[in-house]
Amino acid sequence: MKKMNFMMLLLASVSFLSCKTAKYPELGEGLFADIQTSKGDIVVKLHYKETPVTVANFVTLAEGKNKHVTEEYKGKPYYDGTIFHRVISGFMIQGGDPTGTGMGSPGYRFDDEIVESLKHNKKGILSMANAGPATNGSQFFITHVPTPFLDGRHTVFGETVLGDAVIDSIANVKTGANDRPEQAVTIKKIDIIRNGNEAIEFDAVKVFDNYVAERNRKEQEMEIKTKAQSEKFLSEIKVQESQAKVLPSGVKIFMLNEGNGEKPNNTQEVLVNYAGYLTNGTLFDSNIKLVNELYGKYDIKREEMEGYKPFPMPYHTSANLIPGFKEGLLTLKVGDKARVFIPSALAYGERGAGDVIPPNSDLIFDIEIVDIVQ
Structure with a gap:
């Protein structure tokens, strides 16, 4: 009887775990983000092997596990309740700023991860918004059409696998000054989906922490060299x-x-x-x-x-x-x-x-x- 009860408990656990990804069973293996908006869901596949730091930044922010954000954002899912603050039909939809102004920041910046093979070559490309080289923070955009002129300037770190119609729906809303939607389009939450051992083993917190530590080491090393050069x-x-x-x-x-x-x-x-x-x-x-x-x-x-x-x-x-x-x-x-x-x-x-x-x-x-x- 005890053995049977244990087997029933085990089966129940397996069933529960299966239900966690049953929403999109067709995704296959990989690391995905389910961006749940007020217009519907956009599911993107994240290029965690090609752009590990950028993906780690996005994942840790989405799950509220990023240790480097300013105090007001610590321990909170960063993107929940934010809006697409800039929308241009025939170009892209941009979000990821808790202030909703396009001026917000998580409290840090990080370097680009430009990969030659990852291009803005179709609708649904997920890429980092920036103000120039090495100014990435939390803001991202999803292309509405191919935008090849952005290649080499913005880090592509994912692409849509479900939800093209939702992108259309958001891109075509009525906008006012600064391309801001007249009626807010909200990101309710972002769920990270890990399918397969490699995706499960991708430790976003560790990847981003290691990046920050290495960057700080290089900055300190440069300060020492600069001081010596000045002297x-x-x-x-x-x-x-x-x-x-x-x-x-x-x-x-x-x-x-x-x-x-x-x-x-x-x-x-x-x-x-x-x-x-x-x-x-x-x-x-x-x-x-x-x-x-x-x-x-x-x-x-x-x-x-x-x-x-x-x-x-x-x-x-x-x-x-x-x-x-x-x-x-x-x-x-x-x-x-x-x-x-x-x-x-x-x-x-x-x-x-x-x-x-x-x-x-x-x-x-x-x-x-x-x-x-x-």
């Missing part, structure tokens, strides 16, 4: 400024390299590499990729816009450049590289430059003329 720079300029040639204006020029190229004339443009520093060793701008990497300021978006290449500048006294930079530039010929010490009055003076250069800041520029624009 090296400060020790160099202490000697170099004392040995620099002083111009009547007060600008000081220390030659880092003497070139053997021609001297440009005042009708020409020159191609220039530059790096600008505050006197405390802080790099505030450079068009040299290596310099930005040394100081932890490399920007992939800038590289995509070809911002790390010699910059064309007019080689004459009426050039629209700060006076001290212009004066230093006009002393150089092709191949010359100089470190130019500029008094604040010949830089940005009392006004400074936004939140980058404080008022009354002396500046230091490394300037190199690479070539003459032909």
